[in-house]
Amino acid sequence: MTGMNSILKQSKAQWAFGLLLTGSMVLGYGCQSPNTGSGDEQPSRRTSETVTQQNEDITASRSNAITRAVSKASPAVVNITVTSVVQRRRSIVEDEFFRFFNRFNVPQEVTSIGSGFIISETGRVVTNQHVVGDSPTSVTVTLPSGEAFEASVLGSDQLTDLALLQMEGDTTFPYVSFSESDDVEVGEWAIALGNPFGLFELGDPTVTVGVVSAKNRDFRPDPSNPRVYIDMIQTDAAINRGNSGGPLLNSLGEVIGINTFIFTGGTGSGSVGLGFAIPSSRVQLILEQLANTGRVEYDFDLGMRTRSMTEALVVRYNLPYIQGLLVTEINRSGPAFDAGLMPGDIILQIGENRVVNNLHGSALLRQFSAGDSVDMMLLRGGERYETTVALRPRVEPTP
Numbered sequence: 001m002t003g004m005n006s007i008l009k010q011s012k013a014q015w016a017f018g019l020l021l022t023g024s025m026v027l028g029y030g031c032q033s034p035n036t037g038s039g040d041e042q043p044s045r046r047t048s049e050t051v052t053q054q055n056e057d058i059t060a061s062r063s064n065a066i067t068r069a070v071s072k073a074s075p076a077v078v079n080i081t082v083t084s085v086v087q088r089r090r091s092i093v094e095d096e097f098f099r100f101f102n103r104f105n106v107p108q109e110v111t112s113i114g115s116g117f118i119i120s121e122t123g124r125v126v127t128n129q130h131v132v133g134d135s136p137t138s139v140t141v142t143l144p145s146g147e148a149f150e151a152s153v154l155g156s157d158q159l160t161d162l163a164l165l166q167m168e169g170d171t172t173f174p175y176v177s178f179s180e181s182d183d184v185e186v187g188e189w190a191i192a193l194g195n196p197f198g199l200f201e202l203g204d205p206t207v208t209v210g211v212v213s214a215k216n217r218d219f220r221p222d223p224s225n226p227r228v229y230i231d232m233i234q235t236d237a238a239i240n241r242g243n244s245g246g247p248l249l250n251s252l253g254e255v256i257g258i259n260t261f262i263f264t265g266g267t268g269s270g271s272v273g274l275g276f277a278i279p280s281s282r283v284q285l286i287l288e289q290l291a292n293t294g295r296v297e298y299d300f301d302l303g304m305r306t307r308s309m310t311e312a313l314v315v316r317y318n319l320p321y322i323q324g325l326l327v328t329e330i331n332r333s334g335p336a337f338d339a340g341l342m343p344g345d346i347i348l349q350i351g352e353n354r355v356v357n358n359l360h361g362s363a364l365l366r367q368f369s370a371g372d373s374v375d376m377m378l379l380r381g382g383e384r385y386e387t388t389v390a391l392r393p394r395v396e397p398t399p
Helices: 002-062 065-076 096-101 280-293 311-317 358-365
Strands: 077-088 106-118 124-127 138-142 148-157 162-167 189-194 206-219 229-235 247-249 255-262 275-279 304-308 325-330 346-350 373-380 383-390
Touching: 065 077, 065 106, 065 189, 065 206, 065 247, 077 124, 106 189, 124 280, 138 162, 148 280, 162 280, 189 229, 189 255, 206 275, 229 255, 229 358, 255 280, 275 280, 304 358, 346 358
Parallel strands: none
Antiparallel strands: 077 106, 077 138, 106 124, 124 162, 138 148, 148 162, 189 206, 189 247, 206 229, 229 275, 247 255, 255 275, 304 325, 325 346, 346 373, 373 383
């Protein structure tokens, strides 16, 4: 009995100790409950802060040189709507009465669109000459904000395909700045802004991005058109109808050229990655003359007259079959005579460019002014010669 009582007493003691230990654990758990909850909230707060920081990092990474350039230049890119009157021929199926009493062409009002950009806070706008045409009856310039202003044509030049407009509004306009196109590097970013196909008459311009594919490209896209493009910038940034006149930007948001035309290679009228822009250095030179006189003219006189080499001239005068300019007259008091040019010479090259015809030669000479020297390559008697013509200021005849 004594042994049995001892065992029972030991069991009761162990049971009591276990109960006490369990109670203390329960009590301890209850006391620690608030601290444990605080521990659960701390990781949650850290997770939220991490997600917020990640979102901020992503947002910051979306802003790059291109987006900054677009944001900087977009307010100055405009939509241009031009109204003009053209003469339309009557259809052969029209009523005989009208055909008899009105045999002349019928005037018809047409509307065309293009792009442009503002270059001064006073509201001067640059675009292509083929956007405004020869004699527009009205020109309306619409800003991305939706504000529309009537504009007048200060001057235009068909050969270089440039026009300068002046908006009629008493306000301060946003504008973009030119960069020197001579500093453009092949392979750098090229950003084209404009209004392709007139899809967005209101709102921000359409943006396409590519690179400068090449420089110094010469083109005469239409053999029936006298317009010649010299030293063009080539880009693979998509340029489509309606982009004409819009700016081509570098990654700093500066204008390196004016989007002008695309080469489709006969595949259609859409972009195939061959777009061309007039370089800003040439644009600025022409705009200065348009602002001063409304037209482009030399401030020098070569003192000679030339004709394009043609098959008729080759056959008639037994000349070599070669492209160039045939010198027909020389002024003995002019710089061409001083440089040794003579009637019968064929000018093959002006500067570093082979010359194709008179119009091409005129376009090449647009980049020079009085005081400059022009290197020329001549063909005389089957031999090639090089000479330098020192350009003197034009002397206007006294009335």
